[in-house]
Every structure is written in structure tokens, then in C-alpha cells.
Amino acid sequence: MSEINRSHVALAVSAAAGGYILYSLMKSRGEQDQADVKSKFGKEIRQNDFCYSQHLFILDHGSYGGVPRQVLKVKSKYEEIAEKNPFQWNLNEVLHHWRASIARVAELVGSSSNNLTFVLNATAGVMTALRSTNFTPNDGILINNLTYTSMQYAAQQIAEETGCKVYSVNFTFPIRHSQEIVNSYRQMFDEHPDIKFAIIDYIVSPTAMLMPIKPIIKLARERNIISFIDGAHAPGQIELHLDELGCDYFTGNMHKWAFTPRGCAIFYANSTVISQTHSLIVSHYRYKGFELDFYRQGTRDYSSQICAGAGVDYLHSLGGLSEIRNYNMKLREEAMNYIERELKGARRLQIPPDMVAPFMGVFELPDHKYDLTEDGVVKLRNDLYKKHWIEVSIKLIQQKLYCRFSIHVYTVMDDIVHLVNALKDVLRS
Numbered sequence: 001m002s003e004i005n006r007s008h009v010a011l012a013v014s015a016a017a018g019g020y021i022l023y024s025l026m027k028s029r030g031e032q033d034q035a036d037v038k039s040k041f042g043k044e045i046r047q048n049d050f051c052y053s054q055h056l057f058i059l060d061h062g063s064y065g066g067v068p069r070q071v072l073k074v075k076s077k078y079e080e081i082a083e084k085n086p087f088q089w090n091l092n093e094v095l096h097h098w099r100a101s102i103a104r105v106a107e108l109v110g111s112s113s114n115n116l117t118f119v120l121n122a123t124a125g126v127m128t129a130l131r132s133t134n135f136t137p138n139d140g141i142l143i144n145n146l147t148y149t150s151m152q153y154a155a156q157q158i159a160e161e162t163g164c165k166v167y168s169v170n171f172t173f174p175i176r177h178s179q180e181i182v183n184s185y186r187q188m189f190d191e192h193p194d195i196k197f198a199i200i201d202y203i204v205s206p207t208a209m210l211m212p213i214k215p216i217i218k219l220a221r222e223r224n225i226i227s228f229i230d231g232a233h234a235p236g237q238i239e240l241h242l243d244e245l246g247c248d249y250f251t252g253n254m255h256k257w258a259f260t261p262r263g264c265a266i267f268y269a270n271s272t273v274i275s276q277t278h279s280l281i282v283s284h285y286r287y288k289g290f291e292l293d294f295y296r297q298g299t300r301d302y303s304s305q306i307c308a309g310a311g312v313d314y315l316h317s318l319g320g321l322s323e324i325r326n327y328n329m330k331l332r333e334e335a336m337n338y339i340e341r342e343l344k345g346a347r348r349l350q351i352p353p354d355m356v357a358p359f360m361g362v363f364e365l366p367d368h369k370y371d372l373t374e375d376g377v378v379k380l381r382n383d384l385y386k387k388h389w390i391e392v393s394i395k396l397i398q399q400k401l402y403c404r405f406s407i408h409v410y411t412v413m414d415d416i417v418h419l420v421n422a423l424k425d426v427l428r429s
Contacts, residue, residue, distance in 0.1 A: 041318075041327045041409045041410070042409075042410060042411070042412045043410070043412055045318075045409055045410050046410030048069075049068045049069055049070065049410075050066055050067075050068060050069070050410055051066075051067075051069060051072070052066065052410075055389050056389050056390075056391060057388070057389055057390045057391065057392075057415050057418050057419065058391050058410070058411070058415070059390060059391060059392040059405040059406060059411070059415055059416075059419060060391045060392050060393045060404075060405070060406055061256070061257075061359075061406040061407075061408045061411075062205075062208075062233060062256055062257070062359070062360055062393070062404070062406035063256075063393060063406075064255070064256075064262065065253070065255040065256045065257065065259075065260070065262065066259075066408070066410075067255075067259065067260070067261050067262075067311075068259055068314050070310070070314055070317075071259055071260065071261065071307055071310045071311050071314055072261070074307055074310040075261055075303050075304065075307045075310075078097070078302075078303045078306060078307065079303050081093075082094070082303070090299065094302050094306070095295060097302070097306040098118075098295055098302060098305065098306055099113070099291075100306075100309060101118075101305060101306045101307070101308045101309040102116055102117065102118065102308075103309075104308070104309030104312050104313070105235075105254065105258075105266060105308050105309060105312055107312070108235065108236075108240070108258070108312050108315070108321075109235060109240040109241075109242050109252070109266060109268075110240050110241035110242050110243055110244065111240075111242040111243055111266075111268055112243055114290075114291070115242075115243070115268055115269055115270060115271070115274060115290075116242075116266055116267070116268050117266070117267050117290065117291065117294040117295070118264055118265065118266065118267065118294065118305040118308070119251065119265050119266075119267045119279075119294070120263055120264075120265065121253055121255075121263070121264075121265045122148075122230060122231070122232040122251045122252060122253050122265050123150040123151070123154070124251075124265065124267075124280060125230075125249075125251025125252075125265055125266075125267045126150075126151050126154050126199065126228060126230060126251060127154050127280060128251075128267060128277070128278075128279065128280055129197075129226075129228050129248075129249040129251075129267075129269075129273075129277070130154055130155070130158045130197070130228075131158075131278070131280060132273070132276055132277040132278055133196070133197055133226060133276075135158055135162040135164040135196065135197070136162065136163070136164065137162065137163035137164060138164075138194055139162075139164040139165070139194055139195075139196040139197070140164060140165040140166070140167050140192055140194045140195040140196060140197075141155045141158065141159065141164060141165070141166050141167070141195070141196070141197045141198075141199065142166075142167045142168070142169065142185075142188060142189075142192075142195045142197070142198040142199065142225075143155050143166060143167070143168050143169075143199050144168055144169040144170070144171060144201070144204075145168050145169070145170045145171060146171055146201070146204045146205075146206060146207060146209075146397075147168075147199060147201065147204075147230070148201070148205045148230065148232065151199055151230055155199065164196070165192075165194065167188060167192050167195060169184050169185060169188050170184075171184070172398065173349065173350045173351070173397075173398065174350030174351070175209075175350065175351045175352065175355065176352065177352055178211075178212040178352060178354060178355055179212075181211060181212055181216070181355075182212055182215045182216060182219070185198075185200075185216045185219055185220075186219055189219055189220070189223050189225065193223070195223075195225055196225060196226060197225065197226045197228065198216075198220050198225050198226070198227050198228065199228050199230055200213055200216055200217070200220075200227060200228065200229055200230065200247075201229075201230045202229050202230060202231040202232075202233065202234045202238065202252070203231075203232070203233040203234060203237070203238075203357045203360070205232065205233065206362075206395040206397055206402075206404065207349055207351070207362055207395075207397060207402075207404075208233075208349075208356065208357040208360035208361065208362045208404055209349070209351055209355050209356075209357070209362075210238075210354070210355045210356060210357045210358075211355070212355070213229060213245075213247075214245070214246070217229075217245065217246045217247050218246065221246060226248045226249070226273065227246075227247045227248050227249070228247070228248065228249040228250075228251075229245070229247045229249065229250040229251070230251065231250055231251060231252035232251070232252060232253050232256065232265075233252075233253070233256055233257065233357065233360075234252045234257075235252040235253065235254055235256075235257060235258045235266060236254070236256065236257030236258030236259065236311075236315060236321070236324075237256075237257040237325075237357065237358055237359050238358070239321060239322075239325075240252075242268050247268075247270070248269070248270050248272060248273045249267075249268065249269055249270075249273065249277075250266070250267075250268040251265055251266065251267050251268070252265060252266050253265045254266060254308045254311060255304075257359065257408070258308070258311050258312065258315060259311035259312075259314045259315055260304065260307060260308045260310075260311035261303070261304035261307050261311075262304065263301075263304035263305070264304045264305045264307070264308050266308075267294070269290065274290050275290075277290060278293055279293050279294045279297055281297040281298065283296050283297045283298050284296050318409060324409055325358055325359075327409060328358060328359045328407045328408060328409070328411075329358050329359070329407075331407050331411060331412075331413065332356075332358070332359060332360070332361050332407045334413060334416075335361060335405065335407065335413065335416040336348050336361045336363065338413070338416055338417070338420065339361075339363055339416065339419075339420055340363070342420050343363075343366060343420050343423055343424065344366060345365075345366025345367060346363050346364065346365065346366050346423075347363060347364045348361065348362065348363045348364075349362040349363065349364065349402065359406055359407045359408060360404060360405070360406050360407070361404070361405050361407070362395070362402050362403070362404045362405075363402060363403055364400055364401070364402050365400075365401045365402065365403055365423070365427065366427065367427070367428075368380075368401065368427040368428075369427070369429075370401060370427075372396060372399050372400070372401065373396070374396060376396070376401065377394045377395065377396050377401070380394045380401065380426065381393075381394045383426045384419075384422055384423075384426060387422070387425065387426060388418065388421075388422035388425070388426075390418065390419055390422055392404070392405055392419060393405070393406075403419075403423070405419065
């Protein structure tokens with residue numbers, strides 16, 4: 001494969017099985033150029049590779065992600081091929097692209113391709129697992145008080161339909177050691193032996209809290225509890241080894257941190273539960289096994305999901321996950337230290353260092369004028385955007401306002417300095 005400039009996308013198309021396989025050649029410009037790629041993290045990579053409006057300060061990548069221009073070009077090429085002959089595309093060609101994309105993503109997340117598929121998003125992932133589980137009034141579902149709202153509602157919906165119970169592990173801060181979390185799950189499992197299904201966050205969304213999932217999964221497995229890992233923020237942020245993790249189900253968005261267009265998440269089912277697992281949409285291939293059941297869901301746009309492999313290629317073109325983590329984690333810690341030093345009264349969320357998500361930081365806001373309500377959250381976020389062009393996440397956690405910022409390869413300290421100055425303005429004006 002010839003070396004190419006990473007700022008351009010070369011596409012190779014080869015005939016295969018009566019159709020086409022489209023390969024993204026977004027490889028790095030050679031191993032000797034990796035240091036050069038790393039040096040362009042920050043403003044240069046934002047300008048060259050991303051489409052963000054230049055006046056925006058993006059500190060909320062974790063909410064909706066961002067798609068590099070290189071991946072958008074691949075998506076556009078797929079759409080063009082599909083439109084040249086939509087009949088052959090849907091009948092004979094797209095499955096090859098689907099399989100190739102899953103195989104590429106499987107390498108990133110440490111999974112067998114046979115146990116991995118795509119769903120629309122992590123919300124669809126949890127509902128898929130819940131719908132694939134037979135609940136009775138004698139069963140229970142376990143969540144926690146910080147579980148993502150859509151996951152909570154999914155559990156409540158199943159409870160309303162089946163009569164099963166919903167239990168919650170309640171976290172309060174400060175948390176001094178990750179073992180406190182493990183002990184809380186052990187206590188809930190032991191006090192409620194009817195728990196059949198546990199929704200366990202990998203990274204708790206509002207708090208950016210990295211959970212000790214391995215010992216929790218072990219506790220669940222010892223009690224024959226189905227473990228579902230909500231890894232919405234994990235792919236592209238966490239080094240994953242799904243086949244070794246031991247969970248029954250896992251879902252994670254590819255659009256958040258893995259440079260994939262929105263509308264693509266992974267869904268993993270282990271060998272114990274895969275035969276009972278079905279897609280939410282019943283279509284032509286319902287009874288043809290796990291892969292085809294999730295692949296064929298009527299006529300739809302596959303372009304985001306078959307671009308997931310291109311997102312993985314882009315990630316590797318930057319030096320891989322280890323290089324991205326080195327940049328992001330160093331900048332995140334520098335940012336948090338600066339915030340606590342320069343924004344009087346600001347304090348990072350009180351959790352141990354090993355429970356901090358790699359690319360995200362959360363801090364309690366100092367004295368302010370905003371209501372401790374969801375309306376107050378919206379008003380503060382809107383003030384930061386309208387007055388200072390900042391996109392950042394504001395959270396109401398246990399009756400306190402927190403700011404959650406996200407670091408990615410285009411973030412620089414100037415963005416954090418601007419955030420601090422903006423908060424000084426809006427909080428005290």
C-alpha cells in the first residue's frame with residue numbers, strides 16, 4: 001500500500017462477490033511520521049480534519065462526537081455507490097461492506113466478529129438486551145441513581161410490561177475508593193436475589209466516573225445475573241477486550257470517541273445469550289441467526305455503520321489509541337489543575353484518580369446565580385454559548401451544578417482558559 005497524505009482520502013474499489021468492497025486507505029504516512037502526526041494534535045488537526053465553525057470552543061465532544069472530513073468523504077462515496085444502483089447495492093453488495101466494517105471494529109474492541117453487530121445507538125443496545133430477556137414478576141433489574149436517563153426509562157418500561165422490579169444502587173459523593181462501588185453492588189445482589197439483569201455503566205455519563213466493572217461483572221456471573229455494560233463512552237476512549245471482559249452484553253457508541261458518523265453503536269452478546277438475542281425490528285432475516293437478524297431491518301441507510309471501519313482507520317492514522325490517550329489524558333489533568341487554581345471555589349468531583357474517565361473532567365461550580373433545576377442547567381449552558389461561543393456540558397448532580405468538559409485530539413489549553421474566563425463572567429455577573 002503506497003503512503004498517502006493523511007489529509008486526503010484515497011479510495012480503492014475492488015470487485016468482490018458480485019459487488020464492491022470499498023476500502024479506506026487512511027493509513028498513516030509511514031511509521032517514521034508518527035511523531036509528526038502527534039505534533040499536529042490541537043489547532044492544526046481541528047482546522048484540517050474537522051468541520052467545526054471556527055468561532056466555536058468545543059468542550060463537549062462526549063455528547064455528540066465529531067466526524068473527520070476523511071471519514072465524511074468515505075461516507076459520501078458509499079452513498080454515491082448506493083445511488084448508482086440501489087437495487088444491486090441493497091440486494092447483493094452492502095452486506096460485504098457491513099461485514100468488513102464489523103471486522104475492523106472487532107479488532108479495536110477485542111471481540112470476535114461473530115459476537116459483534118451494529119445498532120443505532122447505545123439506547124437501542126440496552127432495549128435490545130432487555131427485550132431479548134424473559135422477565136417475570138419474580139425478577140428484578142438493577143440500575144443506579146446516575147444511570148443514563150434513557151437506560152432508566154428502558155428498565156421502567158420492561159417493569160411496567162412484565163411486573164418485574166427495578167432496584168437502584170445509590171451513589172453519593174465523595175467516593176474515596178473504587179471498592180466502595182464494588183461493595184455497593186455486592187450488597188444489592190445479596191439483598192435482592194431476584195435480580196436477573198444488571199445495567200452497569202462503564203463510564204457514568206453525567207459524572208464521567210470510570211466504574212470498576214470487572215469485579216462487578218464477576219459478582220454478577222457468580223450469581224447467574226445477566227450483566228449488561230453501558231459502554232456508551234467506551235469505544236475510542238477505553239482500551240477494550242470484550243471477549244475477555246466476561247459480561248453478557250455490551251453496547252457502546254462509535255460516534256462519540258471513535259470518529260464514526262452518528263447512528264452507529266456496537267452491540268456485543270456473548271456465547272451464553274447470543275442465541276436468544278434478537279434485533280428490535282422484526283424483518284426478513286429474523287430466523288437466520290444473530291448476524292443477519294441485525295443486518296437486515298428493512299430498507300435503510302447503512303452508510304454510518306459501514307463507515308465505522310473508516311473511523312477506526314482514522315484513529316490509527318493518528319498513532320492509535322495509546323497516542324490519543326497520552327495527549328488527551330495529559331491535557332485533561334493540566335486543564336483540571338488550571339480550573340481549580342484559576343476559578344476560585346471550583347472543585348473536581350470527589351472520586352479517586354483511578355475512577356476518572358480518560359478524556360473527561362467534571363468539577364463543581366463555585367457560587368452562582370443559577371437555579372438548581374434543569375431550567376438552571378439549560379440557562380447556564382445557553383449563556384455560555386450565546387455570550388462566549390462555548391459548547392460544554394452542565395450537569396445537576398445531587399442538587400449541585402457541575403461542569404463536564406471533554407478533551408479530544410483538537411483541544412488545546414486555550415479552550416480551557418476561555419472556559420474559565422467565561423465562567424467567571426456568567427457565574428458572577
